[in-house]
Amino acid sequence: MNAIATKPLKAYAVNEHDEQSGAIYFARHAITARKAGANEYGDGELSYVSCKRAPWADRFADTGIVPASVMVEQGWHFECTCCGVRIDEDLSDRWQEGQHDCLSDMLRQARRRRKWTPSMIVGTQHSAVFCDAACEAAWQIVRAETRRIEARIAARFKAIVLRRFPDAEIVDGGDRFQRPHVYVTRNAAGRLVPRQAVVAFRFPGMKSAPATLRWDHRSTYHGGKPHWSCCVGDQAAFEAWARGQAVPSDLPPVPEEAA
Ligand SMILES: [Zn+2]
Incomplete structure (x- = not known):
């Protein structure tokens, strides 16, 4: 049996020199832990981090979970x-x-x-x-409320797209970057509110990328009203397609008006 391979894993505390960030690493040699920590906290520079044995954490070596x-x-x-x-x-x-x-x-x-x-x-x-568990429980409630708002706003914006452009094909599901995106934060009163919504959709004649309906909260630079946009290369096709579809008079309201 190889003696090096059986040397037990030991815990090392690797910290940035200002001690503001760091972690426990498990390794057979200090230099291995130090390199891993330097990659994470010191731009790969060994001299940017300190590495000390942390015997109190050796008991977590099996799982690596401290x-x-x-x-x-x-x-x-x-x-x-x-x-x-x-x-x-x-x-x-x-x-x-x-x-x-x-x-x-x-x-x-x-x-x-x-x-x-x-x-x-x-x-x-x-x-x-x-x-403590109370903070964790409070966080779970916030997360659930955030998800609920995201789903509600995404559904509303999809409805706006399809009402305006019945032929549009909403980009949904698998595409992490282009599926409907809603950003939720707390407002000054501490209430969770939507700040931004983006829904992408494909249209007949599209060549480069899906067009989007985007809305930002009125407090932001571009904020206020939802706006449509598409790639420069697709602009002519998009505009021709849009012209061919009647604008309904009863588009669903944007969130601010409906909130
Ligand atoms: Zn807390």
Whole structure:
């Protein structure tokens, strides 16, 4: 048996020199870990990163999955995917009283602060990380709401395209870059709202690429009204085709008007 191959994997902490980013790597030799970390965090330059043994993480060598909770206990820090707070050992001190809807909400938050320990952190160094299960649950709700808005707005824009151009063939499904795209963010009041929608569609005579119906929220530079566009090379074909189709008077409303 080859002695080199059976040398056990050991954990190494590789960090940028400012210690703001880094990860645990598992390798048989420090130089292997350092190279991997330098590629990820130091533009490939070994001198940009430090590499130290992290014996406390050796027990995760089998899976390579290091829980964020254990890393925080070792002085690492993360950002909560849900609330954006810095998660380190002092997290509960950082949770502010904030705004509470009612007394029971305030008491609930106080209880959460009192009870929190790093072991309650959800996630690993390779996944989304959350302060605790409450933040993870809140995030799942936000994700579901975001998906619901995306689906609703995409359906509405597809309807606008087909109402205006019944012969259009919507680009859907498999094409990751051209399928209907809706971008959702929070507005100033904290509500999830659509900011941008793009629906691509093929049309008779198209040669280069699908045309699009695009809308940006009115707060953006190009924002306000949905607009149609196509490649320069397809412009003549698109315009000829568009001229041949009657403009209906009852196009479905764009999201801002309908919100
Ligand atoms: Zn959080």
